[in-house]
Amino acid sequence: MPGTFIPSNYLPIIIICIFATIIGLSPLLIGSLLRPRRSYRQKLLPYESGNEPIGEPRYKFSVKFYIVAMLFVVFDVEAVFLYPWAVAYDKLGIFGFVEMMMFIFILLIGYIYAWEKGALDWE
Amino acid sequence: MTLPQLFFAYFAVSITGLSLLVVTRKNPVHGVLWMLVLFVHIAMLYLFLNAEFLAAIQIIIYAGAILVLFLFVVMLLNLRVEETERRFQWSWPVGLVAAGGYAVSLIFILVKITVFPQPGHYTIEKMQTEGNLMIIGKVLYTKYLLPFEITSLILLVAIIGAVVLTKKKQE
Amino acid sequence: MSHLRSMILISPELLLVLTALSLLLLDFLVRRKGTLAVAGAAGIFISAYVNYRLIKVGMTGGTIQGMFAFDGYANFFKLIFYTTLLLTILLSVKYLAIEKISAGEYYSLLIFSTVGMMIMAAATDLLMLYLGLELMALSTYILAGIVRGDRRSNEAALKYFFLGAFSSAFLLYGITLVYGLTGSTNLREIASALHSLKLAESPITMLSLIFFITAFGFKIALAPFHMWAPDVYEGAPTPVTAFMSAGPKAAGFAVMGRVLFDVFGGLQMQWSIILEPLAILTIAVGSIIALSQTNIKRMLAYSSIAHAGYALIGIVIGTPEGFVSTMNYLMIYMIMNMGAFGVVIMLKREGFSGENLEDYAGLAKRHPVASALMLVFMFSLTGIPPTAGFIGKFYIFMEAVYAGHIYLVIIAALFSAVSAFFYLRVVMYMYMKEPAGDISLSTSKTAGIALAFAVIMVLVIGVFPSLLLNFARNSFFG
Numbered sequence: 001m002p003g004t005f006i007p008s009n010y011l012p013i014i015i016i017c018i019f020a021t022i023i024g025l026s027p028l029l030i031g032s033l034l035r036p037r038r039s040y041r042q043k044l045l046p047y048e049s050g051n052e053p054i055g056e057p058r059y060k061f062s063v064k065f066y067i068v069a070m071l072f073v074v075f076d077v078e079a080v081f082l083y084p085w086a087v088a089y090d091k092l093g094i095f096g097f098v099e100m101m102m103f104i105f106i107l108l109i110g111y112i113y114a115w116e117k118g119a120l121d122w123e
Numbered sequence: 124m125t126l127p128q129l130f131f132a133y134f135a136v137s138i139t140g141l142s143l144l145v146v147t148r149k150n151p152v153h154g155v156l157w158m159l160v161l162f163v164h165i166a167m168l169y170l171f172l173n174a175e176f177l178a179a180i181q182i183i184i185y186a187g188a189i190l191v192l193f194l195f196v197v198m199l200l201n202l203r204v205e206e207t208e209r210r211f212q213w214s215w216p217v218g219l220v221a222a223g224g225y226a227v228s229l230i231f232i233l234v235k236i237t238v239f240p241q242p243g244h245y246t247i248e249k250m251q252t253e254g255n256l257m258i259i260g261k262v263l264y265t266k267y268l269l270p271f272e273i274t275s276l277i278l279l280v281a282i283i284g285a286v287v288l289t290k291k292k293q294e
Numbered sequence: 295m296s297h298l299r300s301m302i303l304i305s306p307e308l309l310l311v312l313t314a315l316s317l318l319l320l321d322f323l324v325r326r327k328g329t330l331a332v333a334g335a336a337g338i339f340i341s342a343y344v345n346y347r348l349i350k351v352g353m354t355g356g357t358i359q360g361m362f363a364f365d366g367y368a369n370f371f372k373l374i375f376y377t378t379l380l381l382t383i384l385l386s387v388k389y390l391a392i393e394k395i396s397a398g399e400y401y402s403l404l405i406f407s408t409v410g411m412m413i414m415a416a417a418t419d420l421l422m423l424y425l426g427l428e429l430m431a432l433s434t435y436i437l438a439g440i441v442r443g444d445r446r447s448n449e450a451a452l453k454y455f456f457l458g459a460f461s462s463a464f465l466l467y468g469i470t471l472v473y474g475l476t477g478s479t480n481l482r483e484i485a486s487a488l489h490s491l492k493l494a495e496s497p498i499t500m501l502s503l504i505f506f507i508t509a510f511g512f513k514i515a516l517a518p519f520h521m522w523a524p525d526v527y528e529g530a531p532t533p534v535t536a537f538m539s540a541g542p543k544a545a546g547f548a549v550m551g552r553v554l555f556d557v558f559g560g561l562q563m564q565w566s567i568i569l570e571p572l573a574i575l576t577i578a579v580g581s582i583i584a585l586s587q588t589n590i591k592r593m594l595a596y597s598s599i600a601h602a603g604y605a606l607i608g609i610v611i612g613t614p615e616g617f618v619s620t621m622n623y624l625m626i627y628m629i630m631n632m633g634a635f636g637v638v639i640m641l642k643r644e645g646f647s648g649e650n651l652e653d654y655a656g657l658a659k660r661h662p663v664a665s666a667l668m669l670v671f672m673f674s675l676t677g678i679p680p681t682a683g684f685i686g687k688f689y690i691f692m693e694a695v696y697a698g699h700i701y702l703v704i705i706a707a708l709f710s711a712v713s714a715f716f717y718l719r720v721v722m723y724m725y726m727k728e729p730a731g732d733i734s735l736s737t738s739k740t741a742g743i744a745l746a747f748a749v750i751m752v753l754v755i756g757v758f759p760s761l762l763l764n765f766a767r768n769s770f771f772g
Binding site for chain 2: 300304311318358359361362396399402403406409410413421422425426428429432433435436439440442477496497498501
Binding site for chain 1: 126127130170171172173175176180183184187188189191192195196198199201247256257259260261263264265268271272274275276278279281282283285286287289290
């Protein structure tokens, strides 16, 4: 194999992740092991400030959330393309600037289109 | 078994297992949450390939934006857990046999790799001096300029699609 | 300045993109949606003219960074795509008004899909190929589902999207295998690396080839990857179906030609052997299942599947002349298919879909011109002289016989005779049955222009075939 690499600099992050998982999970685990196991119907119902729950906990989900999430994905990808360009900016010359402006212009047209169509209106 | 191979073995097994978990859960929200663990593992795999920028954007975009989109769509679909009982078609053994046969033939073929290509231009030392982000910036906007601009068109089509398929009738 | 030269080489696609962008915004400014079609057509003509001038000036043979080739091969397919786009726009104008589809997005998506196809045809790098394919495919998925109130349209978009995404995954896996073996995504470099590393016999190269064939086979609706086509063709709005049956199929063949001949040139024996039974199966499935269809869009869908099988014979032959006959066939197939769908579009009006075979009963008595057009297109699809369809099949069969594939030709000719049943059944309904009720056509000037063009080309190519064939031959070899 031509050259292998261990990212040893990230070891602290892994250790933090492992500790965070342990600290997060251990109260739940220890609690479920030490608890007395007496469950009855009232205990298992969803909490409803003392009342009996009526009906299913579902409601008509609006499609606005989907549009917002979808537009967020697209513009997030656009922002991600901006990062390497910004870092390598002085090595890319004037043409690098022009081509990124073309990219942003095309997505700007998309943004204006979404705006005018009312996709960004909330209610 | 050297240490990198050990890590790669863990990632290979865990990524395959996690993706199986994603598609077999009864509750779709559980499946999406397993997908989150899957994305984090893929990001860690990128770290082992000296591509820390890719690991970062894997988390930002996949776990941050795409996963959220999945969750919204799952909640939009509003499936009750009882409705997801019949997850697989009646013909799922056929699919399993086909996939299994494919996997076995793939393994037989992959162990026969005898020729490796030459190491590429971007060796480990080069990546470590300049950093993944700078190298991607230098290559993406000069050599791969045309694919980059086409990507902008694909993103625009995604915006048009999202809006035209979900907007309320205004007229 | 090489950047300027790159921009010049890609200027036809750039002009189309600008047209699409301006149509998107013009939608908010104009009331009458017919002007959008005119603006779109104007942009397309300008772009095609620029392309023509670039060829005349001698830019043929230039590439952008080895990824995007401006060569005769790409330009021939670009002609097919421009024509498909123009005909679709002409046929859609009245249809959009009837179905109340939003016009700005519709035309923009059509143009973006065409830009994706043009990039596919000109791509000499696997990355460009994949991006062009995704651009074309995404736009077409949305177009298939653009009639939001129609359940079949939603179903069509969903099926097309799922299977298309899956096949894109196969394509990516094939690309990664080939990249892992050779270290490059450029078609020429891959070919030379496969040759110098003597990887042509490696099972991984075969695996990669199979993935590519699977992905492309889905796109051109080859059996056994054809299952999506009838439902998607039936559910999508008819102009979109016409567009999908012509453009993406031709684009799929364009990339197949480049990948199979350039990258896997060393494995030509193997892919010929793989594709031959697929071609026979495709022709058989398309011809036999079309016999029992009563919905004319489904029948034309199965007919498109069969035609893809005939066109594949040109690739199975494995020689460059064989592929020239495929290119010839694709141009002819595009024109006659758009014509047939054009007549189907005219039968749709408010509240009446006009998609069943019974709706064509007695059409000749009320609308003789439309019936005569449909007759020409049905004859052409069957392959009866002196129409272009006959010429297309004739050249493919001729090349196959020269290369020694006699049995293939016999089987294909047999199924061609079988297909006469369902094509001529439409003609029989039109001319020999009594009209059920009042049939009125949604004619429009633009649809008339498109149909006139199609029928003239079908008859002209049928009588003077060598014009098109020499053009195809020069494009491939020039």
